[in-house]
Amino acid sequence: MTETEWLTNADSNQFEDFLRGTVSYRKLRLFAVACFRPFSHLCTDVRSQNALRTSEEYADGMVELYALISAHLYATDVLDNVPAPASDTYHYAVDAAYFAVQLARPSLLFRDGEVDIDPIDVFRLTDGISYLSGHAKNNFGIDATFDKAVLQKGIAIEKERQCRLLRDIFCNPFRPVAIEPEWSTSTVVSLAEGIYAEKAFDRLPILADALQDAGCDNENILSHCRGEGPHVRGC
Template identity: 35%
Template sequence: MTEAEWLAGENLFDLYYFSRPLLSDRKAALFAVGCVRLTPLDAPHSVLRRASDVVEEAVDGQCDLDEVRSVNGAAGELCRSVVLDSPDHFKALAALRLTDTPVSSFVWQTALFLQKVLEDLPGTGGEPHAARRLHCRLLRDVVLQPFRGTRGQRLSRKRRQAKLSLLQREWQSATALGLAEGIYQDRAFDRMPILADALQDAGCENEDILSHCRQPGEHIRGCWVVDLLTGRN
């Protein structure tokens, strides 16, 4: 994959499997949770809502895996009780894939099943295509640009971590850290431009970081800038 394909690509399968070696299980799970939260479904099924809640809680250590497995079981039962290939069936499949433990390499299929829901809802028009683009943007939100400064070569996870550690020491002011933690806890991603200003005030001149904070569009828990500042992997 080239840098241009990474930045503009709309094939989630290709983007996900290209970036999966750079993703922790936590980030992979939060990517899927973000897809559930931001995809404009008519009405997310209660099992799907519960799945996104418990997985998000589990990655932060606020609930144990038994709760995730319980929701996974409920999603499996729902899959067997609803009409095959109906919107409710695809919602149940999304919940089932989201709650796989340990985090499956197929967690990206949560997004795929959400797209299938939109395809099967009347009057959605181009929404499945819009959702596909959204999911690709969300993946890029949780993955640090894998090509920057490498002459088109992908950064290994080890080299990325060394780069991030160096950046952290340069500008982790109390204001920036407090803003980043508040953004994470409150899901207040509208504050990202304010975070960019705080980082600049602390001496950050990294264009990747500043532009990511200021770019229009969606951010989710797992955003690589917020995780960088708060010490989450």
């Protein structure tokens, strides 16, 4: 893959081979969660919602493996009886419950003694999520008139969104950034930690100003913080 392809590809599946073995499992898991989050409202059971939250927390080292396994098992129980939402979206509630299970599923891959998600699983999940998005363009209605062109357009839009998320989380591997120690002032660290913990990514331009005050002159970092995003955990 070239840098131009990295910056312009609109199909997240095209990144799979390039990323395999070169990026952290943490970021892969956070990427998968970020892709599904716009559809998390379709999870009508708290166990499914907890699975999504626990997967993200496990990626960031906030919970141990047993918590992830527990969340996965509880979310799996939901599949036997998915609560129907108030609107005509039951079929998609089932899909959402399934995705919640998969997002909290520990993999059998081991790395440095830790169990984590399989990169192949990530891109299978995001591919499935793109189809969920495509069907959303058909108004989520079970009895709605199916339009293949609308489905395909919805899939393409979702895949392009996933690519933007992917570039936010993994940055540009062709232009690696080195963080100078002197930039990590108490103000910068406090702002960064607060933004991440609270998912307050709208405050990133403030972080960019603080970094600049600390002597950061790396335009890639500053423009990323001041850019429109999207910005998600793992950014």
